Amino acid sequence: MLSWEQSPSLVQMQRERAWVEIDLAAIAHNVTQIKRLLQKRTELMAVVKADAYGHGAIAIAQASVQAGATWLGVATIPEGIELRESGIQAPILILGATYTPEQIRAIAHWNLQPTLCTPKQALVFAETIANLPNASPLPVHLKLDTGMSRLGTDWQAATEFAQLVHRLPNLTIASIYSHLATAESLDRTVVNQQQQRFETAIAQIQLAGITPPKLHLANSAGTLTDANLHYDLVRVGLALYGLYPAAHLKSVVALKPVLQVKARITQLKTIQAGTGVSYGHRFIADREMAIAVVGIGYADGIPRNLSNQMGAIVQGQLVPQIGAVTMDQLMLDVSQVPNLQEGDVVTILGHDGNESISADDWAETLGTISWEILCSFKHRLPRIAVSHALPDFALDAKRQ
Ligand SMILES: *Cc1c(COP(=O)(O)O)cnc(C)c1O
Numbered sequence: 001m002l003s004w005e006q007s008p009s010l011v012q013m014q015r016e017r018a019w020v021e022i023d024l025a026a027i028a029h030n031v032t033q034i035k036r037l038l039q040k041r042t043e044l045m046a047v048v049k050a051d052a053y054g055h056g057a058i059a060i061a062q063a064s065v066q067a068g069a070t071w072l073g074v075a076t077i078p079e080g081i082e083l084r085e086s087g088i089q090a091p092i093l094i095l096g097a098t099y100t101p102e103q104i105r106a107i108a109h110w111n112l113q114p115t116l117c118t119p120k121q122a123l124v125f126a127e128t129i130a131n132l133p134n135a136s137p138l139p140v141h142l143k144l145d146t147g148m149s150r151l152g153t154d155w156q157a158a159t160e161f162a163q164l165v166h167r168l169p170n171l172t173i174a175s176i177y178s179h180l181a182t183a184e185s186l187d188r189t190v191v192n193q194q195q196q197r198f199e200t201a202i203a204q205i206q207l208a209g210i211t212p213p214k215l216h217l218a219n220s221a222g223t224l225t226d227a228n229l230h231y232d233l234v235r236v237g238l239a240l241y242g243l244y245p246a247a248h249l250k251s252v253v254a255l256k257p258v259l260q261v262k263a264r265i266t267q268l269k270t271i272q273a274g275t276g277v278s279y280g281h282r283f284i285a286d287r288e289m290a291i292a293v294v295g296i297g298y299a300d301g302i303p304r305n306l307s308n309q310m311g312a313i314v315q316g317q318l319v320p321q322i323g324a325v326t327m328d329q330l331m332l333d334v335s336q337v338p339n340l341q342e343g344d345v346v347t348i349l350g351h352d353g354n355e356s357i358s359a360d361d362w363a364e365t366l367g368t369i370s371w372e373i374l375c376s377f378k379h380r381l382p383r384i385a386v387s388h389a390l391p392d393f394a395l396d397a398k399r400q
Helices: 008-014 024-036 049-053 057-067 077-085 101-109 119-130 155-167 189-207 220-225 359-366 370-374 389-399
Strands: 018-023 043-047 071-074 092-097 113-116 138-145 171-178 233-236 259-271 289-294 311-314 317-322 330-333 345-352 355-357 383-386
Touching: 018 024, 024 043, 024 057, 043 057, 049 057, 049 077, 057 071, 057 077, 071 077, 071 233, 077 092, 077 101, 101 113, 101 119, 113 119, 113 171, 119 138, 119 155, 119 171, 138 155, 138 189, 155 171, 155 189, 171 189, 171 233, 220 233, 289 345, 311 355, 317 355, 359 370
Parallel strands: 018 383, 043 071, 043 233, 071 092, 092 113, 113 138, 138 171
Antiparallel strands: 018 259, 259 289, 259 345, 289 330, 311 317, 311 345, 317 330, 345 355
C-alpha cells in the first residue's frame, strides 16, 4: 500500500495518469453525522475490511478513529495486522471466521479480537491460547445466525454455545452479535424476525447467568433505519464512505461520498462520420466528432460492461463514453466541450461543477450494488488523500 505521507512531487507523479481521491474530511463528516443518530451508550465501529471498501484502510481507519469511531472491523487477520503495524490502537474485530492454531496465535500476538462461530472453533481457540507462553484471556465475540444463513451458531443453540465459551478459562466473551440480511428493505418482516430471535437468544443466555458486555446487530442499513437495532455498537461500512444502502434512506442523514476517480486526457482527435471507435467497433460516429482518449480502463477497475453506457465529467460537463472500455484506456465524445487540452483532468466517478456520477449510478446500470463498485478499483490507481474542507476554509478566511 502506498503511504499518505509522501513528497509533493510523488503525489504529483501519481496524478499523471489516473488516480483515486479520498476526502478524509468527508470521513470525519460522515462519522459525525452517523454518531448523531446514536445514543450515548452506542459505540461506532468503522468497518474497514477490503482495504476500507477500496479507499485505503490505514488512512480511513485513522480518520474514523480521530472523528469518534471507537472500534474497527476487518474481515481477515492480515487486514488487522496492517492496521496494527501502522500504529492504530483501537480495538479491532475480525468479522470473518478464523480457525487454525497459526491464525489464533497471530490474533493473540497482534491484539486482534476474533469472531467465534461454532463450539468446535471455541475449543481450538481455548487450547491454542492455553499453550501460549504467558497466556492471558482472549476477548472473543460470539456470532449468532438469526436468519442470514452465513456465519454463526444457530440462534436456538446460542445458550449452549455461550455457556461453553463462558466456561473456557482462556476466553472472555466481549460481545454477542448477529448480522441482518435485509435491513435496507422497506418490508421489515425479516428484520423484525431476526431481532426477535436475537433478543430471545440473549434473554436465554442471561437466564443462564451470563451477561454479555456488548450486543450488536446493525450494519449501515440497520443503523440508518431503526434506533432499536443499535444496542451497544453499530458496525458501519457503506455509510461511512458516504453512500446509502437504499435510496429511501437519503432523508435520514446527509452523507458525503469519500471517493472520486479521476484520469487525464492523453490524446484529443477529430473523427469523421462513419468512423468506428475501439475494439469491435461497438460505436460508430454518426457525425464528425471530437473525441478524447483517457488513461484509465478495466485493469484499473472500470467495469468493461459499462462500455457505451457510462459518462464522465469534463470541465463540469457530463459527456458520454463511447466504444469498448479497453484495459488501460477509454474514449469520450467531447464534441460539446470547447478548448480541451491533452493533460486535462476528467472525473470518472465523483463530482465537478453541478454534475456528479456516483457508484449508485454505475451499480444501477450494471445490476449490482454500490458496495461492489467501491471494491472494484485496483491498486494500480494511487489513493491520494485530499481535503475539500481546506480550500473552503481558505476562501472564508479571505472574505473576513
Ligand atoms: C461488512 C459488514 C458490515 C458492514 O456492512 P455495511 O452494509 O457496509 O454497513 C457489518 N457487519 C458485518 C458482519 C459485515 O461483514
